[in-house]
Amino acid sequence: MTKQFTFNTQRQYSSEGQIIKVIYDGDRTAHFMDTTRGLTGTVNFPHNIDQTAIVKSQVMTLYDLGLYEWLSEKDFKKKWVVSDLQALPSSSLKSLCSKNDALAIAEYERRLKHGLS
Numbered sequence: 001m002t003k004q005f006t007f008n009t010q011r012q013y014s015s016e017g018q019i020i021k022v023i024y025d026g027d028r029t030a031h032f033m034d035t036t037r038g039l040t041g042t043v044n045f046p047h048n049i050d051q052t053a054i055v056k057s058q059v060m061t062l063y064d065l066g067l068y069e070w071l072s073e074k075d076f077k078k079k080w081v082v083s084d085l086q087a088l089p090s091s092s093l094k095s096l097c098s099k100n101d102a103l104a105i106a107e108y109e110r111r112l113k114h115g116l117s
Helices: 052-064 073-087 090-098 102-113
Strands: 003-008 019-024 029-034 039-044
Touching: 003 052, 003 073, 019 052, 019 073, 029 052, 029 073, 039 052, 039 073, 073 102, 090 102
Parallel strands: none
Antiparallel strands: 003 019, 019 029, 029 039
16 A cells, blocks of 8 residues: 655755655655655665655655656646545545546546455
């Protein structure tokens, strides 16, 4: 299951600090969005990581070193929404499908295909 989380580095890029959003699905790749500075990217880890604190640390280290691939804000936001949808219970997902939400329908179909719904 994909994990997504938001944290504040406390670096003084703004009065709020520096807000980072991360999407990580355990496959050695994480996508991040520095909402404070308006930067998005993808980082790759040498191995799978299962602890959020270590994912945070690795994302920030690779980001600080510039060892990330650019990712458009649009693509990051889509991944964030898909991650949200994957976490929804089937009843909530069906409700979104009834409203013709294309991403919700795609997630529902994925669950049906894999016997997850």
